[in-house]
Amino acid sequence: MGTIRFVAVAIAATLALPAGWLLATPTSAARASGSNSAAGPPLAMGHYSKITVPGGKQIQPEGISDSGVIVGCYEAKTSERAFIDRHGKISTFADPAVKGKHGVTCALGIDDAGVIVGYYEAAGAAKHGFVDRNGTFSSITAPAAGKGDGQGTLAVGINRTGVIVGDYVTGRIFTQRGFVLRNGKFSIVHVPLSRHSRPAATVLNGIADDGTISGGLTDAKPSFHSFIERAGKFTTIAVPNRFETAIACISEHGGFAVGTFQPTPKASDASIGFTYRAGVYRSLRDPSAPQHTIPQCGNAAGFVVGFLTSAHGVVSQGFLFTPAKATR
DSSP states (O other), X not given: OOOOSSOOOOOOSSOOOOTTOEEOOOOXXXXXXXXXXXXXXXXXXXXXXXXXXXXXXXXXXXXXXXXXXXXXXXXXXXXXXXXXXXXXXXXXXXXXXXXXXXXXXXXXXXXXXXXXXXXXXXXXXXXXXXXXETTEEEEXXXXXXOOSTTOEEEEEEEOTTOOEEEEEEOSSSOOEEEEEEETTEEEOOOOOOBTTBOOSEEEEEEEOTTSOEEEEEEOSSOOEEEEEEETTEEEEEOOTTOSEEEEEEEOSSSSEEEEEEESSSOXXXXXXXXXXXXXXXXXXXOTTOSSEEEEEEEOTTSOEEEEEEOTTOOEEEEEEEEETTOOO
């Protein structure tokens, strides 16, 4: 198992600002607190706790609702299954299409009504997105998605109106594209890059209740750009003076986003998590991380879920970050 919510991409040392975008720069308060230090933005204040699933390995929390319910996936004995953590009460499930088989089911997002989205995959087959409404599953397959191994569709985020965002990989040249699914119709977010270039790949990984979308893209250089799109207006998300920024999610009540940044181009550097709200960036570094801290989603109250990995990308444990003076 590996990072699911966004694609890790090798990029140039400078994040070029696409035409028509706004740069999310730190506020004066953030600058005064030392957000441009060698270690990145100031640390977010709070504490980390371990998320476990009985009998499970490589626990990957992927989503958290504003009500504090956590979803994700883990490695079981013969398959990979999804889990739900309702304030410490754990339940697990598999999509009926792969139940009892050596397949994969991973929950990637959940709304406050308890509707879950994610993907399933039979051994050697393409991925398919799913929606789970109180145990009733519906499959999601983007029209242009490939049908082979390593191709297919992922449903990643859902808001209270039922709009879903996700990604699909085509079958011809393994091109990745983000999609929006609204009232049964698929559409693509057209990201303004420049007059003469098109995104080589796009990823959509979160949608707020007001329709704000988070995602990222690679261009032809290749450079990686993270963004938030609100009513056709794109804002670049880039941790100041850092090498790479990869947004992972935006909260249901938009405005709170999380992701990961790479301090320098050195492959040996640890990936560090970040939070973003109203122009202020904060770092997330779990003291128990063997190497990398990988946040996957956060909610409006500032709770963040994710997982820790070694230098070789092996997941060591899932985590919940609880902000100071907050209760879940």
